[in-house]
Amino acid sequence: RVPVLVTRASFPDIVDRLRADFDVTGNPDDTIWTQPELIARLQGKTGAMTTGSERIDATLLDACPQLKAVCNIGVGYNNIDVDACTARGVIVTNTPDVLTDTTADFGFALMMAAARRISESEHYLRGGSWTKTGRYDMFVGGDVHGSTLGILGMGRIGRAIARRGAFGFDMRVIYHNRSQLAPDLEESCGARYVDKETLLRESDHLIVVVPYSASSHHAIGATELKQMKSSATLTNIARGGVVDDAALAVALGEGSIAAAGLDVFEGEPQVCPALLAQKNVVLTPHIGSASVATRRAMASLCAENLIAALGCGPTPGQPPTPVNPQVLGLH
Ligand code: 8YV
DSSP: EEEEOOOOOOOOOHHHHHHHHHHEEEOTOOOOHHHHHHHHHHHOOOOEETTTOOBBBBHHHHOTTOOOHHHSSOOOOTTTHHHHHHTTOOEEEOOTTHHHHHHHHHHHHHHHHHHHHHHHHHHHHHHTTTHOOOTTTTTTTOTTSEEEEEOOOOOOOOHHHHIIIIIIOEEEEEEEEESSSOOHHHHTTTTTEEEEEHHHOOSEEEEEEOOOGGGGSSBSHHHHHHHHOOOOEEEHHHHHEEEEHHHHHHHHTTTSSSEEEOOTTTTTSOOOHHHHHSEEEOOOSSSTTHHHHHHHHHHHHHHHHHHHHHTOOSTTTOOOSSSGGGGGTTT
């Protein structure tokens, strides 16, 4: 039987579905493996079901020459060197679409929490300060409804956030992206294309949803933060590294923006200590897609990809959501 590795704990029934076709090695304790541990466990395996936290690079691929498929639970796959996989004939798949609305909901929630100072005020209440120092005008924040929502990156999740802002909260929605959307798509999400400077200057609430790549590294850094309104919020649900976390901590401390909401971090699960020291930032541990239904749909789609990529199931050789379809048919 074909040996596969499931790198993190997953839904038991979905792992059982894999067991019908494969010899599955799992990680029931959900241990975060070091890179050498990951490589040791992948050696001899034909397929892998990964999450965003494993690094699949050329060194690993060379140490695991039997590997034919890397199926990632997640729409982003910057943890995987896709070119190195393609060069070795390794199929890479991801899980688009099934997480779009859940992640957009979360981005919106984080933005609202930052704007309305929800975390900060909860800490105050839990710390017992309300009874001692409560004032009528404490924790006044910025309005969300009727304000200008800026979106950097206008893929599926960006468009879902835009719809929430334009049609649910009466927001003026502007966006910047590598390319402008077709007019009908712009209209369907109520958003208008602007250059990056305008986006930074005019947004009351800026949400970053651009995939991580060398060209999006520190797309929001010290210079960009200075261009934003001092009343603005910044929310990052994309990837750590798209925002310069150290520069953001400085901007939050100096009040050059009002607040931030972050679900992803450079070097996560480590978080920049200067950020942890700021009160006006809502911090969550990369849970944007974490609703039960969506995490199940992601794991299920990932399993379908792995089954098909390794020549089993109803569509052998045709995984539903390949990242490098040029590799299909090579095995
Ligand atoms: C996942 C994500 O939780 O889809 C993505 O790109 O960042 C998250 O939805 C992450 O990939 C871990 O599987």
